[in-house]
Amino acid sequence: MAMIEVQHLTKRYRDRVAIDDLTFSVEEGEILGFLGPNGAGKSTTMKILTGFLPPSEGVARVGGFDVFTHPLEVKRRIGYLPEAPPLYPDMTVHGYLKFVAALKRLPARELKGEVERVAGLTGVTHVLGRLIQNLSKGYKQRVGIAQALLGSPQVLILDEPTEGLDPAQRAEVRALIKSLAGKHTVILSTHILPEVTMTCEKVLILNQGRIVAYDDLRKLAGSQGTSESASLEEVFIKLTAA
Amino acid sequence: MRIALAIARKELSLFFTTPWAYGVFTAMVALSSFFFVNLLATFQQVQEQAREVTWAMMPPDMTAYRNLTDGVMVQLWGMVIIITLFIAPFLSMRLFAEEKRNKTFELLMTAPVRPIEIVLGKYLGGLGIISATLGLTLIFPLVLSAFGHADSGTALEWPTVLLGYGGILLWGATCMAVGMFISALTESQMLAAFLTFAVLLPWMLLSGVAQATEEPLRSVLTYLSFDAQLQNMLKGILDVQTLVFFASVIVFSLLLTHRTVEARRWA
Numbered sequence: 001m002a003m004i005e006v007q008h009l010t011k012r013y014r015d016r017v018a019i020d021d022l023t024f025s026v027e028e029g030e031i032l033g034f035l036g037p038n039g040a041g042k043s044t045t046m047k048i049l050t051g052f053l054p055p056s057e058g059v060a061r062v063g064g065f066d067v068f069t070h071p072l073e074v075k076r077r078i079g080y081l082p083e084a085p086p087l088y089p090d091m092t093v094h095g096y097l098k099f100v101a102a103l104k105r106l107p108a109r110e111l112k113g114e115v116e117r118v119a120g121l122t123g124v125t126h127v128l129g130r131l132i133q134n135l136s137k138g139y140k141q142r143v144g145i146a147q148a149l150l151g152s153p154q155v156l157i158l159d160e161p162t163e164g165l166d167p168a169q170r171a172e173v174r175a176l177i178k179s180l181a182g183k184h185t186v187i188l189s190t191h192i193l194p195e196v197t198m199t200c201e202k203v204l205i206l207n208q209g210r211i212v213a214y215d216d217l218r219k220l221a222g223s224q225g226t227s228e229s230a231s232l233e234e235v236f237i238k239l240t241a242a
Numbered sequence: 243m244r245i246a247l248a249i250a251r252k253e254l255s256l257f258f259t260t261p262w263a264y265g266v267f268t269a270m271v272a273l274s275s276f277f278f279v280n281l282l283a284t285f286q287q288v289q290e291q292a293r294e295v296t297w298a299m300m301p302p303d304m305t306a307y308r309n310l311t312d313g314v315m316v317q318l319w320g321m322v323i324i325i326t327l328f329i330a331p332f333l334s335m336r337l338f339a340e341e342k343r344n345k346t347f348e349l350l351m352t353a354p355v356r357p358i359e360i361v362l363g364k365y366l367g368g369l370g371i372i373s374a375t376l377g378l379t380l381i382f383p384l385v386l387s388a389f390g391h392a393d394s395g396t397a398l399e400w401p402t403v404l405l406g407y408g409g410i411l412l413w414g415a416t417c418m419a420v421g422m423f424i425s426a427l428t429e430s431q432m433l434a435a436f437l438t439f440a441v442l443l444p445w446m447l448l449s450g451v452a453q454a455t456e457e458p459l460r461s462v463l464t465y466l467s468f469d470a471q472l473q474n475m476l477k478g479i480l481d482v483q484t485l486v487f488f489a490s491v492i493v494f495s496l497l498l499t500h501r502t503v504e505a506r507r508w509a
Contacts, residue, residue, distance in 0.1 A: 075353060
């Protein structure tokens with residue numbers, strides 16, 4: 001059974017359709033890349049999967065549980081990094097991670113070890129004692145990722161995880177995400193195309209709320225009528241030009 | 243419950259790391275000290291006058307000044323209630339509005355946490371904040387009992403003073419509950435503070451409006467008025483009706499907040 005299953009998912013805001021009839025699934029241990037121009041519906045889809053927004057129509061299941069009817073079961077399985085990392089500027093990194101760990105219902109005796117583990121993974125160990133508001137954008141982003149990793153959730157949903165990072169940090173985060181494959185099921189959105197080629201096995205391209213391509217990265221170029229050697233960038237521009 | 247406590251602890255620790263807390267504390271202490279000193283001066287004046295002409299000769303409305311409890315503390319608590327009316331909206335406004343503006347509301351709503359745990363945690367945090375602020379005013383009865391004298395031996399009637407203080411805490415708890423609900427409705431902290439004040443003030447003054455109306459409306463309005471409900475408690479009379487009234491307002495506000503947070507999942 002697929003870890004994430006989405007069927008005919010639609011989200012309408014009063015007069016605007018944000019996402020329109022999305023159907024896709026992600027197998028356990030897979031990394032799916034969400035691509036699309038700004039406003040294509042990537043964040044909306046992620047917000048529905050994490051239970052922050054209800055769908056207007058359709059069903060989303062995580063680990064077999066309906067997101068809307070069993071929100072707690074689903075939320076327990078997901079680590080989520082929203083577009084803007086949800087940080088409290090007046091907290092220290094350590095205090096913040098401990099708070100999120102408590103929200104995720106980690107047992108009190110595991111808190112300390114778990115905070116140290118994710119801090120090590122994301123390279124924020126040496127800033128644990130600092131106030132979040134004094135961190136650089138890159139470090140804030142890393143703390144956001146660290147927070148998502150707390151408790152080793154089965155599913156990670158990362159909305160533009162490399163946003164605001166410098167090239168070296170980007171490479172680190174990409175390597176981190178790649179290392180998570182197999183143990184975690186990951187959906188990651190980005191508008192940096194090479195990132196997808198480097199980290200994901202499967203790609204889903206959204207444009208104006210609709211799926212315009214959904215395939216294995218290797219097959220994508222061929223299936224879209226472009227030459228086999230076409231780069232992802234060419235495919236992306238062709239598909240989202242409409 | 244563990245989650246609610248974690249949220250409450252976070253609220254408190256954030257509150258005490260911001261300069262905002264100390265600003266509010268200063269305002270509370272400065273304003274209540276001002277009234278305390280004035281009340282003491284009046285008390286002293288009346289006492290001296292009474293010593294010259296004896297109490298029997300004094301106008302009847304001066305009898306409250308015969309002891310420190312009625313002459314100073316009961317009236318001071320009355321002032322603290324009004325100060326709380328002005329200060330509490332600035333304490334409750336952050337509770338939800340800031341999370342929404344900060345985008346951290348998304349963190350709470352996507353964590354495996356029930357809306358009721360969020361609401362209770364926030365409210366417990368709010369109670370801690372208002373109690374800390376109001377706790378500062380306990381210095382006044384302590385000063386009076388340390389330096390005051392009375393013929394009966396103790397300077398203050400502690401049961402009356404403490405019951406009045408209980409009334410103040412109850413009032414603070416009510417302000418925070420109403421303020422938290424309003425804070426859950428908006429992203430703007432200033433708007434939340436302003437609306438909270440705009441709801442609490444007329445509600446407080448309802449007893450004044452009641453005077454101008456006929457029965458049975460008059461009794462209804464008086465019952466619903468914060469001011470009228472608090473008066474007895476300040477004077478040292480414990481009335482179950484008062485407790486029921488404030489508990490209902492608090493529980494109702496918490497329910498509305500819960501509905502508002504829960505509704506987020508549907509829209």
